[in-house]
Amino acid sequence: MKTSSRHAGSMTQQPMAKRSVVTSLRAWRHVSLIAFLAATLGASSGALAQSDSADDTTSLETVTVTGENLYENVGYTRRSTSAGTRFDLSPKEIPQALSIITEQRISDQNLRTVEDVLANTTGVSARQIDSSRVSFFSRGFRINSFQYDGLPTLNTDNRWDFGEGALNAAIYDRVEVVRGANGLLTGAGNPGASVNFVRKRANSRELTGSLSGSLGRWNQHGTVADVTTPLTQSGDVRARFIGGYEEGDSHLDRFSERTKFGYAVIDADVTEHTTLSVGYDYHRGRHSSPTWGGLPLWYADGGETHYSRSFSVAPDWSYNDRESEKVFADVEHRFANDWTLRGAATHAVTNLDSKLAYPYGFPDRASGQGMYYFTGWNRGEREVDAVDVYASGPFSLLGRQHELVIGGSYSEQTNDYENTFTAGFDPGNFNRWDGLTPEQQWPDFAPSEGTSVRQKAVYSAARLSLADPLTLILGARHSDWSGSSWTAAGGTDAQAQNEITPYGGLIYDIDDTWSVFASYTEIFQPQEYRDASGRFLDPIVGKNYETGLKAAWLDGLLNASLSVFRIEQDNVAQADPLAPGATQTTYHAARGVVSRGVDVEVSGALTRDLDMTVGATHYTATDADGPYSTDRPRTQVKLFSSYRVPQWQPLTVGGGLNWQSHTFVANAAGPNGPQRIDQGSYTLASLFGRYQFTPQLAMQVNINNLFDETYYSYFDGYGVYGEPLNATTTLTYSF
Template sequence: MKKPSCGRRAPVSQRPRRTGRHVLTIVTTGACLMSPVMAQADDATIDTLTVTATSLYDNIGYTRRTTGAGTRMNLAPKEIPQTVSIMTEQRLKDQNLETIEDALMNTTGISVRRIDSDRVQFFARGFNINSYQYDGIPTLNTDGRWYFGEGALNTAIYDRIEVVRGANGLMTGAGNPGASVNFVRKHADSRELTGSVSGTLGSWDKQRGVVDVTTPLTESGDVRARFIGGYEDRDSYLDRYGSRKNFGYGIIDADVTENTTVSVGYDYQNTHNSSPTWGGFPLWYSDGGRTDYTRSFSPAPDWSRYEFESEKVFAGLEHHFANNWQLRGNVTHEKTNMDGKLAYLSGFPDRTTGQGVSVFPGWNRGERKVDSVDAYANGPFELMGRQHELVFGGSYSKQSNDYEGRYDPVTNTYPSGGDTGNFNDWNGSLSQPDWAGFAPSESASTQQKSVYTAARLSLADPVTLIVGARYTDWTGRSWANGTGNDRQSQSEVTPYGGLIYDINDTWSAFASYTEIFQPQDYLDFGGSYLEPIVGKNYETGVKAAWYDGLVNASFSVFRIEQDNVGEVAGQLLSGGRNYYSAAQGVVSKGFDAEVTGAVTDNLDMTAGFTHYTATDDEGAFSTGQPRTQANLFASYRVPQWEALTVGGGFNWQSHIFERDVPGPQGDEKVEQGSYTLVNLFGRYAFTKDLALQVNVRNLFDKKYYSYLDGYGVYGEPMNITSTLTYSF
């Protein structure tokens, strides 16, 4: 560890890792202050002064001491009356979680459904996650019918990922009751030159390089810059599939005054995928028998491609007042483009001849723009002789989506692709259709204006009440070829209430209640939009923090009551569009548990377990998601050989099934049994600056379906990556 120079604080990369008490920086500072005296009085006797203090740095291995998730107040996890999981930078590194999909797949209570080679959906407590925030700004509600590559975005630019399970209407406004996800970006937090360079080689010819550099722009370090960039080129376990990615991230942080910091940044990510799939492979032969393709089998033609480009410009302001109040503001502009030339295969091949599979090609482009701003103030106040905390703020977000396709504007259909011939000999060789010119197919825009407030009231020494509300004015417009122009508007007050009882210094009990609403873009059979989702969310449980917040744990029981939840009811023959019905009386109830943190000086661990049941007025709801999940991951620094760190874990999920899946002999039920994926990792530090890390995923090469509703998609086989990192 380098010794910080006098008059400067040690950069984050040089701070102690995770011990409960730290003295190094204080002692060093004291030595700097005393050095002039010592120089003038060599013979003087100086008394020894020992000072200890709790670390102020929140990133502690796999956990954090404080977070603003859920309330905007900087609270310890056990002070928040909801379940919160935080994916820290250290855990992202140890598990080699390079994408958003990787990170959320390993987060307690979240299940992942891979629709095809690129599209991915995330679920929590039976509901699709479509609410995302960047630095706390509610910027994006995704449209399940159109995909812009969100799951493939790189995690290298994020300090942490915060997941609040259950309804989070206070912070998101309109949103989904399953969970909300907040991506917190990295900052230029070092006043000295520091950084790292890494290179990765892996299965399927994977090559990846990432550089992360922070440097002061002024001698004092009051103005600092950070750049993170990377490139990746790889093939896949799928035949013909390949992916190229590059990304760049830059941010400047400037301490304008002692109490004011201004930040401005830019985030660019680009992905080009060759021979991606659109859907998957047939689940049945024409005689009703189940297919059993190899995991390398790809239904994609060799001319298909999928491209995504994302640009985000953002700025932030943080000011601390003398009375311990603070003001924060963030603004962002995002533009994302999608271009997909794909082919969907449908039908049931003959077991012998391979005949019977048809091709439906589609070429679509889309552009999504998002403009968002959020500002809030929070701080303490006194009332009736007790100390309380208040937060109030407002946000504005506007999102527009425009799509066009190369289809016949008269018949509103894509060009015919014919059939594949003998599908048993399929190798992706297929002639492209005669594409028509691009024509507008659909556009949509939403606007959300909100004001919110919350108060943390100390009712008694062991009892704290958090109450708040958000007023949201939501407006949406949409146009689709053949359905006309529709406008929706919705104004809602979303209440929030939570009670926390401190049992002792370690344990607390909590209970919370909130309401939720979510406008929907699903159309019914007649082409009208479904009514917004409405409902209530209840949660109660206990939390604990040991070793001054180095280890955090939670256990909660929840119940979500929802109405008007959109479910696929069928598909129109004209245009192939799904139509939806509104499910009433949807109830999701269950429990989850998580413990994470530095169990010892050498052992970091995270373990989670979740179980729920979900029903509607017709029976089981969202059966394609596992009812029970368990995850464990740990890293252990070998005391006898401190250069070596080893670890691993597993992800287990219960069986899933889909009912009424169209088959060659009528609707059938398809199932995926429970399965376990085992992962290992090891890291060896040749020097304090140079380390080699090896990660193994799906160690036992488990073969499983990641999607099986109408067609099948296999999960990823066993694979290995090796990463060499040099830090400076």
């Protein structure tokens, strides 16, 4: 496969009929891009014009790519995706805000984990609850809907964390984040966003691969191997293996982690029109001396504490183990009439084992007395089974060509937990706490709680060509949801819900570059509260209204979007006044959170040598009590770019900025009652450089938190610091 473009150089082959694609990039005029940036980001078109030639024209060489198929990841963007609708569309044709974090972006920015990926995604904020747990938010709502290869499999629980954020990102080809409600494909969930992790596949018919080793601050080091090989002489059956091991310490005293992961997939062209994939995905991580909670924010006298970022509240005997295994399979058959039938299934088991100690209280400023530890040993298992089958293809109606998707899905998720507790302990002088304390005797384990959720659904969507420039997408999902939960103290509850989730989007193509869109989407989330008659309240319904502008240049090498949105929650539980003599609180449905705002993103190739993603989000969120989720930033700006130096071709340099606005908690639990805590805006800067010694050997250096910003990633009743300045060096050999 021969290429003359660095973007095409990262493309791999897929088993389809051979074709030659010739893309001309000559006479690229920047006028429309400058107008978009000036309107949405407040950029100065005059400043941008100075970087162009005198006639605002940049001439790029013709790019000729010959191969079996164009792989759609190109630099920091993607030409097509099925995210949000199941239709294979360009980002410009999808009537919702969408971010795609590609393999190249993951590699350049050294986004090692899922947490790293999502924390650097437009419109997403990460909250590190302690050293081992993290939650993600978008548009004011917690993200709890996750898909793997488009298969809705997981709805995460607020109370337990099985370590999704710590999973290694090396096995993913890309991560797709659809902001707003996405109930058409995910079923139950919150309306902030849904995340789809797309695994890498065995696309090469020749032996290819890479081996990398990394070394970073705090004695962090690791290695990753990625090998693809044909299993038959023709290459019709191919296998890919990705595996790695990482270990190291942390900026926190005593905290260390060890991670190993493995991924294997076999892709087979069963016939000319049928492809089968089967795979296995394994992750195991162990955290030694992890924190449960964080640092006290105030002394007993009400003054603010000023602990160092290395100060750890964890005892030396605590640990947190997580292990996950996933097996999956999918098959796709392409009919002669351009229809496609695809089926996917997965089985996943995740286990956690955490022996932890949680500090609470307010220490005396001088003596350090006044803190106490609550201890708990928790074990849990989550099991997920899911299957999804759908057919898609074109049809004719009233003299025009349209597209239809129709499918069904089934998923079942069970969570079971057991725990044991000790009487806890007094750490003495907390100001000199070093984690050295005897481990107490633990009583026998006892079952604590369990949940079971089952979803059966049928869904369909039609993409209707109303006129040459006007397209309407209409769809709906019917979900049959049932769930049960039990606790050792409260017995068992069970409920069932039937929900119809609509989807509608209208896209108008202004020209080949620009389009405008408007959409209405929904999602539902069952709840456990009961009304005065003893019935469960109807599910919370999240309604997402969105309109905006999208653009694509250079045959999809550069994509941009501007979205204005409003999200409303209905049927949110509100407590009824407690009647005289009553002991059980009942609830009624009311209007919940309303979130409104705007987000913008430009992602892809600005020139042949410059890739960039820049995104900005601003929103406000309120509920019946006023501002909602104020510890999450209302405004964020995220930028990352890479530049291959034309005068020194082996060298690529780049970096980024993540800025977020002021945040606060109005009623944090302080020593003298509810107390407000504020954190000002801050910026995290990063740099990276890569030098290609030979076509096979490259070295890359990444620097994070370049200016060593001190900030809280989480603050409420306690505080958790974000990572200080750190750097990682990676050496990669490719073959």
